[in-house]
Amino acid sequence: MRTWYNMKAAADGAAEILIYDEIGRWGISANQFVQDLRGLGEVSRIDVRLNSPGGEVFDGLAIYNALNAHAAEIVVTVDGIAASIASVIAMAGKDIIMPENAMMMIHDPSGGVWGTAADMRRIADALDKGKLAIISAYRRCGLSDEEISALMTDESWFSAADALAKGFCTKLEKPVKMSACFDLANLDRFRHPPAALVAALARTPAPPPSETPMTDTVTGGGPTPPTTQQTTPPPPAGGGQTEAQPADPAAIARDCLAAGLPELTASLITAKATPATVTARLQDAKSIKDICARAGIADQAAGLITNGATVDSARAVAFEALAARDQASHVDSTQNTPPGTNPTPRGPVNVASVYDRFNNPNRKV
DSSP: OOOOOOEEEOTTSEEEEEEEOBBGGGGHHHHHHHHHHHHHHHHHHEEEEEEEEEEHHHHHHHHHHHHHOOEEEEEEEEEEETTTTTHHHHHHOEEEEETTTOEEEEEOOOOOOSSSSHHHHHHHHHHHHHHHHHHHGGGOOOHHHHHHHHHHHHEEEEHHHHHHHHHHOSSSOOOOOEEESSSSOOTTTTTTOHHHHHHHHSOOOOOOOOSSSSSSSOOOOOOOOOOSSOOOOOOTTOOOOOOOOOOHHHHHHHHHHTTTTTGGGHHHTTTTHHHHHHHHHHHHHHHHHHHHHHHHOOGEEEEEETOOOOOOHHOOOOOOOOHHHHHHHHHHHHTTTTTTOOOOOOSOOOHHHHHHHHHOSSSSS
């Protein structure tokens, strides 16, 4: 089973965390990361080494919050690139160290949704709130919220020297050889990655996947893709396209039952779904059930799944539910104030706290 992070403790009370790929890949969520972080026990120092293009916003914010709240001294080193949500995780370091040839990138969070205009407005609102949470992490650099917001909107790429000048890192080191763990050119979340960086990563072969699993349980992401290469059948004679055949109805029913989602069987059979589509729908459905459970709206999961909700739109619904719950508790606290006393103002909903509680339901915030 592949993973995007590696975590180990040393005998001297220190620990090391390597985040060397896309955050949230292969169905391994921040929940597992946080559990492994707690499993390190009492350590006095954690060295976090980053070489990541980013990944899931929810997962990255949860990791940032978990590291930021940890009692150990956190030291972050950007070994190659800390882009997107990986740059947010970097902000958890007391010291943020960058070799002179390393890079950092910040930009607005992005997401997609298939649905009605209301669905699209909902995900847009969630992205706006997510940006506020990200800005709160970047404030340590000393720039104003307006300056940070403008840099994010422009998709700003910083060399190590630029990052130091703007306060996004605290120390420079000698250049190191970059290690490619991902194909930067094929990540469509970036609008204009530096050509020199893309070329440097393309020239460096990616290291082989780890043969030792770092986690025993995968949560929140469905089945883990196999690491063996799949053989693509040759195209038919004449240069035509090979048309994927619908999955066997009996196999669909069996897979849906095994996944605990028998309600999807009829729609997948009617749609003549291919085996790849069946696997993708089941994985998304599992993710939606997990998202709803963590947000305390498990009763809405079935409706979202049967109505064809995407994982992104389910996250938006979950986030709205958490934010509404925070707002409701504020209203209750003011309405229940004894007569003749002034209620204590609570201010606006803490977006970063809501994100943290969504990803870490067992933590008291």
